[in-house]
Amino acid sequence: xxxxxxxxxxxxxxxxxxxxxxxxxxxxxxxxxxxxxxxxxxxxxxxxxxxxxxxxxxxxxxxxxxxxxxxxxxxxxxxxxxxxxxxxxxxxxxxxxxxxxxxxxxxxxxxxxxxxxxxxxxxxxxxxxxxxxxxxxxxxxxxxxxxxxxxxxxxxxxxxxxxxxxxxxxxxxxxxxxxxxxxxxxxxxxxxxxxxxxxxxxxxxxxxxxxxxxxxxxxxxxxxxxxxxxxxxxxxxxxxxxxxxxxxxxxxxxxxxxxxxxxxxxxxxxxxxxxxxxxxxxxxxxxxxxxxxxxxxxxxxxxxxxxxxxxxxxxxxxxxxxxxxxxxxxxxxxxxxxxxxxxxxxxxxxxxxxxxxxxxxxxxxxxxxxxxxxxxxxxxxxxxxxxxxxxxxxxxxxxxxxxxxxxxxxxxxxxxxxxxxxxxxxxxxxxxxxxxxxxxxxxxxxxxxxxxxxxxxxxxxxxxxxxxxxxxxxxxxxxxxxxxxxxxx
Amino acid sequence: xxxxxxxxxxxxxxxxxxxxxxxxxxxxxxxxxxxxxxxxxxxxxxxxxxxxxxxxxxxxxxxxxxxxxxxxxxxxxxxxxxxxxxxxxxxxxxxxxxx
Numbered sequence: 001x002x003x004x005x006x007x008x009x010x011x012x013x014x015x016x017x018x019x020x021x022x023x024x025x026x027x028x029x030x031x032x033x034x035x036x037x038x039x040x041x042x043x044x045x046x047x048x049x050x051x052x053x054x055x056x057x058x059x060x061x062x063x064x065x066x067x068x069x070x071x072x073x074x075x076x077x078x079x080x081x082x083x084x085x086x087x088x089x090x091x092x093x094x095x096x097x098x099x100x101x102x103x104x105x106x107x108x109x110x111x112x113x114x115x116x117x118x119x120x121x122x123x124x125x126x127x128x129x130x131x132x133x134x135x136x137x138x139x140x141x142x143x144x145x146x147x148x149x150x151x152x153x154x155x156x157x158x159x160x161x162x163x164x165x166x167x168x169x170x171x172x173x174x175x176x177x178x179x180x181x182x183x184x185x186x187x188x189x190x191x192x193x194x195x196x197x198x199x200x201x202x203x204x205x206x207x208x209x210x211x212x213x214x215x216x217x218x219x220x221x222x223x224x225x226x227x228x229x230x231x232x233x234x235x236x237x238x239x240x241x242x243x244x245x246x247x248x249x250x251x252x253x254x255x256x257x258x259x260x261x262x263x264x265x266x267x268x269x270x271x272x273x274x275x276x277x278x279x280x281x282x283x284x285x286x287x288x289x290x291x292x293x294x295x296x297x298x299x300x301x302x303x304x305x306x307x308x309x310x311x312x313x314x315x316x317x318x319x320x321x322x323x324x325x326x327x328x329x330x331x332x333x334x335x336x337x338x339x340x341x342x343x344x345x346x347x348x349x350x351x352x353x354x355x356x357x358x359x360x361x362x363x364x365x366x367x368x369x370x371x372x373x374x375x376x377x378x379x380x381x382x383x384x385x386x387x388x389x390x391x392x393x394x395x396x397x398x399x400x401x402x403x404x405x406x407x408x409x410x411x412x413x414x415x416x417x418x419x420x421x422x423x424x425x426x427x428x429x430x431x432x433x434x435x436x437x438x439x440x441x442x443x444x445x446x447x448x449x450x451x452x453x454x455x456x457x458x459x460x461x462x463x464x465x466x467x468x469x470x471x472x473x474x475x476x477x478x479x480x481x482x483x484x485x486x487x488x489x
Numbered sequence: 490x491x492x493x494x495x496x497x498x499x500x501x502x503x504x505x506x507x508x509x510x511x512x513x514x515x516x517x518x519x520x521x522x523x524x525x526x527x528x529x530x531x532x533x534x535x536x537x538x539x540x541x542x543x544x545x546x547x548x549x550x551x552x553x554x555x556x557x558x559x560x561x562x563x564x565x566x567x568x569x570x571x572x573x574x575x576x577x578x579x580x581x582x583x584x585x586x587x588x
Contacts, residue, residue: 033550040549045496045498045518046517046518046519046520046571047518048500048501048516048517048518048519049493049496049498049500049516049517049518049519050498050499050500050501051493051496051497051498052496052497052498052499053495053496053497054496101569102566102569102570102571103570122547122549122551123547125546132541132543134531134532134542134543134544135531135544136546137545137546137547137548138546138547138548138552140547140548140549141545141546141547141548141549141568142548143548144548144549144568145522145523145526145545145548145568146492148520148523149518149519149520149522149523149526149527150492150493150496150498150523151492151519151523151526151527152492152526153526153531153545154531175495176490176492176494176495177490177491177492177494178492233532233542234531234532234542379543379546379552379554380553380554381538382536382537382538382539382541412553413552413553413556414551414552414553417551417552418546418547418551418552
């Protein structure tokens with residue numbers, strides 16, 4: 001199919017962007033991998049579960065209903081179950097390549113004059129002995145399974161790691177009847193006081209979760225870490241210990257907490273595969289954007305966690321700005337930033353609070369010291385820390401890519417999304433962009449399939465005056481690298 | 490407490506799937522992973538190299554740890570695939586293509 005603006009990701013950023021652009025007369029196609037819009041943040045129980053109080057595992061329900069009703073009343077073309085694996089620059093625009101879910105074998109293409117990447121983020125989990133045991137799940141994973149499937153990983157859980165996500169995860173599990181043995185946070189949340197100014201807007205939400213934890217009598221262990229997960233075929237407990245100011249274990253503080261579930265997370269990373277495939281410039285781990293949320297690739301906007309982890313409210317502001325900018329540019333006009341001044345103020349404020357949270361919630365220094373040589377680091381290829389260290393110390397690998405070539409760490413199904421930060425840290429270097437050509441596995445049959453040329457020029461689709469603006473045109477990139485005519489069938 | 494209680498879920502009629510031959514109750518809308526968790530099953534794959542048990546890790550389709558064989562098709566992400574009546578779910582050994 002063909003559209004003006006293809007928005008990839010139906011979380012807060014993608015929804016806000018789609019509504020803003022379509023309200024200004026732009027044809028919008030909204031692609032998302034899930035059957036229902038909302039993204040991870042607004043994930044709700046599957047329809048078949050017929051939840052009468054779907055808001056129960058949620059905050060910010062009113063914002064969701066506004067987005068949901070706005071989407072229903074809009075002309076946005078919603079493309080659910082579309083797993084996007086690549087966005088291709090073509091002479092006349094951009095082609096979004098997707099696989100239809102959940103099987104992800106049938107291809108689908110959307111041809112657009114502009115693309116808005118609202119691809120969200122994923123959780124970082126740093127390895128520790130025992131982290132591959134069944135019953136150890138990511139904090140976000142525990143939350144997603146609870147929000148979407150109304151199921152929990154066990155009867156007694158420990159929630160551990162670092163970051164603001166741990167609070168709602170622990171509160172959600174406790175409310176669902178799980179006995180939460182402890183919330184183990186490696187940072188010292190008292191440091192948040194230093195950032196009281198930028199964080200003032202976040203306090204009510206955090207206080208709500210904290211009250212939930214008090215109600216369920218969940219012990220909060222600040223400046224503690226999980227040292228090891230125990231069990232043979234399944235998790236039976238964890239050892240936790242206190243940390244000193246340098247991130248080292250305080251001797252004599254180790255204790256055992258029996259549990260059959262551990263929800264663990266150490267922050268989030270932006271999903272940048274599609275942006276990297278397009279050649280967008282990154283700023284650290286995030287897609288670099290200007291004040292209008294434009295990437296440096298013509299015709300490509302980005303918003304939300306993809307441009308830096310900052311939460312749902314920031315994603316809504318960025319998405320709104322991106323959608324308005326794209327709508328104006330697609331009409332061939334320069335947008336007036338004054339028109340979105342409230343969203344820009346919210347964006348500035350929320351970026352400041354995201355920086356403050358980042359400064360407080362960081363993984364403890366010296367965490368790699370506690371990763372024993374026999375700890376699996378790359379879960380897919382089953383590469384242990386000893387192999388990574390041997391590649392560095394014995395074979396002279398100086399960067400994650402060389403470690404990968406020598407050990408296979410990062411070569412498996414997840415393409416290093418789970419182990420990338422850990423491998424880089426064990427190798428003693430900064431994480432580098434992964435440069436994955438495809439954002440997800442693609443069947444060879446789809447790649448080998450003869451491509452119908454539906455992306456050729458169709459002048460009737462672009463009435464005079466609605467073409468891409470000359471200062472930011474779509475698709476002036478490299479020429480198409482494959483035949484534009486239908487191949488042999 | 491039933492974890493469905495806070496949301497007031499009143500799912501449609503349950504149906505049956507099997508896991509390694511054992512019948513399990515499944516609810517409309519649940520993924521294969523949710524059905525298995527509800528039955529207190531947390532692992533359904535054994536890894537290719539060390540034959541270690543694995544199940545859900547990321548829960549959102551990113552990590553591929555929850556791969557499982559459903560109706561003789563290996564390498565399905567249990568956290569994404571909806572359970573359907575009569576599904577034959579089996580523990581995946583290695584790549585799932587060994588037989």
